[in-house]
Amino acid sequence: MKRKIWIDGEFVEWNDASVHILSHSHQRGSLIFGFIPIFENENGTFIFRVDKHIERLLKSCLMAGIPIDYMENELIDAVFDTVKENPGSKFIKISVYIASIEIDVVPQDPFTKVAIAAYDPQKDIIKKNSQPFHSSKQLSVWIEKERHQRRQDIIEPQIKIAANYTSPMMAKWKARKNGYDEIILTDSEDYVTEAPTSNVFIVNQGGVLRTAHEDEVLHGITRMSIIEIAEDEGIEMNIGRIPRRELEEAKEVFITSSSHLVYPVNSLDGKPVGNGKAGKTTMILKNRLLRVTEGKDNKFNKWLCPV
Numbered sequence: 001m002k003r004k005i006w007i008d009g010e011f012v013e014w015n016d017a018s019v020h021i022l023s024h025s026h027q028r029g030s031l032i033f034g035f036i037p038i039f040e041n042e043n044g045t046f047i048f049r050v051d052k053h054i055e056r057l058l059k060s061c062l063m064a065g066i067p068i069d070y071m072e073n074e075l076i077d078a079v080f081d082t083v084k085e086n087p088g089s090k091f092i093k094i095s096v097y098i099a100s101i102e103i104d105v106v107p108q109d110p111f112t113k114v115a116i117a118a119y120d121p122q123k124d125i126i127k128k129n130s131q132p133f134h135s136s137k138q139l140s141v142w143i144e145k146e147r148h149q150r151r152q153d154i155i156e157p158q159i160k161i162a163a164n165y166t167s168p169m170m171a172k173w174k175a176r177k178n179g180y181d182e183i184i185l186t187d188s189e190d191y192v193t194e195a196p197t198s199n200v201f202i203v204n205q206g207g208v209l210r211t212a213h214e215d216e217v218l219h220g221i222t223r224m225s226i227i228e229i230a231e232d233e234g235i236e237m238n239i240g241r242i243p244r245r246e247l248e249e250a251k252e253v254f255i256t257s258s259s260h261l262v263y264p265v266n267s268l269d270g271k272p273v274g275n276g277k278a279g280k281t282t283m284i285l286k287n288r289l290l291r292v293t294e295g296k297d298n299k300f301n302k303w304l305c306p307v
């Protein structure tokens, strides 16, 4: 499949969609992005909560002071055009970036471009790379103790900007070398925040579903969806600060993201979570979200936007 990437209204061949090595977004990490899942089911092809994803992208630009010339509806239309142009895609990556060649941290030419790619990560990227991809069915997680979560007074965790991923990358890379699949970060006061590219939920000893407050984390669209599903299922939930101890003693832990939806955590720091298998609440939420993606959930089918 020859993929085409939408760049400012034109479709460009996959291999030609490049930026200069000295571009500001590349050198300073000023690229804002979004990653949106596409689901195929018996009723057709659907983009998941595209409005919420684009809203978050625009909010990230605003918070970071990165200018963008597009309106929400123009971006949504462009996302749909890109998915139609690239059949069989499973995800959309939308990037807002300063493509100009710059010398200062403050760009002389602060104009952004927008690129939208729709692809199948397995076929279009993973299989084409030289080294094997790390993947795991049993998720072993390291609770990171040295490097803390993104901080409000450095770069707000709500901004989905490339620069925000450097610190978790360093911590996760180290954990990988030590045999773990994933990490969970805490804030500087040792309260649980999120994983590098996922939000974290626990079921605590009292059976209450918990996740960090939205001041502390990226506003994950999957997190938002799981909260709505949990409310609908009548699951007792408490959103707020989670001391690290509560995570370590949790009966169930799972992480949520557009790439894996609900991903149960089997062990923390080498010790099993519960009996080491996905717990009851985790499976209720995981299966319900899966039903939504299959177009089999009357209440939340509205989250699927037909292509």
Ligand SMILES: Cc1ncc(COP(=O)(O)O)c(C=O)c1O
Pocket: 035, 194, 195, 196, 197, 198, 199, 217, 218, 219, 220, 221, 222, 223, 256, 257, 258, 259
């Ligand atoms: C820091 C961070 N937290 C959470 C998430 C999960 O967000 P979503 O559910 O919208 O994919 C992501 C996604 O990339 C992320 O980068």
